[in-house]
Amino acid sequence: MVEPLNPFDDIVPTVKADALAYVVLERQNVEIMSRFLEDFGFTKVSHEGPSSFFRGFGDRPYCVELIPSTRDAFLGFGLVAADGGDLDILGAEHGVAPMDNDKPGGGRVLRLVDPNGYQIDLVHGFEPAKAFVPREAINVNNTPWDKPRVNAGVRPPLEPAMVEGVRHIVLQTPFFEETVHWYTKNFGYLASDLLQTQSGIIGLGFFRFDRGDKPADHHALAISFGPAPAILHISTEAIDIDAVGQGQQYLRARGWEHFWGIGRHVLGSQIFDYWKDPAGDEWEHYADGDVMTADCPVGFHALDRAGLWAWGDDLPASMRPPGPAPDGAPPPVRELMDAMLLPPRPWLD
Numbered sequence: 001m002v003e004p005l006n007p008f009d010d011i012v013p014t015v016k017a018d019a020l021a022y023v024v025l026e027r028q029n030v031e032i033m034s035r036f037l038e039d040f041g042f043t044k045v046s047h048e049g050p051s052s053f054f055r056g057f058g059d060r061p062y063c064v065e066l067i068p069s070t071r072d073a074f075l076g077f078g079l080v081a082a083d084g085g086d087l088d089i090l091g092a093e094h095g096v097a098p099m100d101n102d103k104p105g106g107g108r109v110l111r112l113v114d115p116n117g118y119q120i121d122l123v124h125g126f127e128p129a130k131a132f133v134p135r136e137a138i139n140v141n142n143t144p145w146d147k148p149r150v151n152a153g154v155r156p157p158l159e160p161a162m163v164e165g166v167r168h169i170v171l172q173t174p175f176f177e178e179t180v181h182w183y184t185k186n187f188g189y190l191a192s193d194l195l196q197t198q199s200g201i202i203g204l205g206f207f208r209f210d211r212g213d214k215p216a217d218h219h220a221l222a223i224s225f226g227p228a229p230a231i232l233h234i235s236t237e238a239i240d241i242d243a244v245g246q247g248q249q250y251l252r253a254r255g256w257e258h259f260w261g262i263g264r265h266v267l268g269s270q271i272f273d274y275w276k277d278p279a280g281d282e283w284e285h286y287a288d289g290d291v292m293t294a295d296c297p298v299g300f301h302a303l304d305r306a307g308l309w310a311w312g313d314d315l316p317a318s319m320r321p322p323g324p325a326p327d328g329a330p331p332p333v334r335e336l337m338d339a340m341l342l343p344p345r346p347w348l349d
Contacts, residue, residue, distance in 0.1 A: 016188030061105025161247025172226035263312020
């Protein structure tokens with residue numbers, strides 16, 4: 001492994017986004033996708049117009065917008081601005097004016113397009129929704145040394161894993177460095193962990209919001225090198241680990257397609273469980289993730305499957321390269337593909 005170097009360290013951001021607000025999807029069958037989202041833990045929002053909107057139990061007016069369409073597609077996502085003036089500052093940089101937001105919550109929105117063609121919104125001034133707590137989190141754990149839970153059992157209900165909101169997006173792109181630079185420059189993302197091959201090629205990065213001394217999730221955006229732009233998954237935070245487990249039971253009972261989990265990630269530490277929606281996109285339930293302040297240094301790690309999860313089953317086959325890089329593939333592509341084909345654990349050979 002070559003000496004680690006963060007190639008994005010000297011990028012000066014135009015503004016700093018504060019949070020992830022929502023994702024925007026086109027769907028051919030809005031009705032069946034709506035059923036999936038409600039079984040996954042979202043609640044439908046009343047709103048006039050062709051789109052359907054869904055929220056979590058947090059204060060975001062909505063977390064998912066479904067647009068009726070003749071295709072199934074991921075259009076992009078929205079970010080929350082820390083200050084209303086940030087929309088004007090960033091808009092002036094791109095020659096784009098903010099506009100009134102006609103979606104739930106109102107406020108203003110600035111819309112840009114990233115290097116992969118996704119629409120990225122920066123929103124501010126929306127009316128927060130009234131947050132609600134579906135149940136108390138189960139966070140009293142007995143250990144061999146300390147058993148604070150006395151005369152009380154753990155009885156999580158069998159129900160959808162009510163989610164607080166959308167917490168991170170994972171994108172695949174053939175324009176890796178350009179995409180990372182675009183998000184870092186425009187929205188102030190900080191690198192939490194970068195994964196590289198033996199020669200130092202970075203093929204996967206995890207990025208968090210820069211919130212100063214206020215903790216932010218380990219990653220709100222992950223960017224992976226790949227052959228074509230794609231959404232790899234949309235992640236939601238459940239109320240606790242038991243909600244992830246019972247949410248899996250509920251989704252299985254409802255007949256949806258399970259994809260990967262339950263397990264624990266290495267980078268971010270989340271207890272995770274992945275599902276496929278009716279259009280084939282991946283959705284994650286997670287709990288117990290890491291948070292970091294802005295002064296936490298970037299981590300450098302080997303790019304391989306073993307570094308993506310600590311325990312649980314191996315990555316599904318569709319998340320790995322289909323085989324060795326084809327003849328004539330550029331050396332960086334060959335090296336990245338070969339790294340992801342290495343056996344992750346001796347007992348999984």
